[in-house]
Amino acid sequence: MKVKTEHKLKPCPFCGGQAITQEMHYSMLQxxxxxxxxxxxxxxxRYYDDMHSAIKAWNRRVNDNSRKCCICGKHINSQTDKIFEERR
Ligand SMILES: [Zn+2]
Incomplete structure (x- = not known):
């Protein structure tokens, strides 16, 4: 039995750096x-209710948007927004 539930995060699509998950708690329910x-x-x-969706979106972005950009160029941002829009 595998107990490993670590989420696999792909490296940053922009700089190839390490990606981390962030969780923000606003209240007990939020x-x-x-x-x-x-x-x-x-x-x-976009922020997600569950980490799974956030990770999926991130990894998807890496796949869809793997072209090079040094330090988050603006033209990539617009493409990123489009990708996230499609997920809604
Ligand atoms: Zn980066």
């Missing part, structure tokens, strides 16, 4: 999850 790059500070533009 929390938001997103993924952030520790290197350039890029983060998923």
């Amino acid at each position: 929390s938001e999850n997103f993924v952030k790059c520790v290197n350039c500070g890029a983060e998923s533009s």
Whole structure:
């Protein structure tokens, strides 16, 4: 039996840096999850109720948007927004 439930985060699509999960708690019932790059500070533009969705979105973004950009260029941001829009 595998007990490993670690989420696999792909490296940052912008700089290739390490991505981490972030969880924000606003109240007992409210929390938001997103993924952030520790290197350039890029983060998923939307927050998710559960970490699973946030990670899926992040990894998806890496797949869809793997072209090079040094430190989160603006033109990538607009594409990122589009990708996240499609997920709604
Ligand atoms: Zn980065």
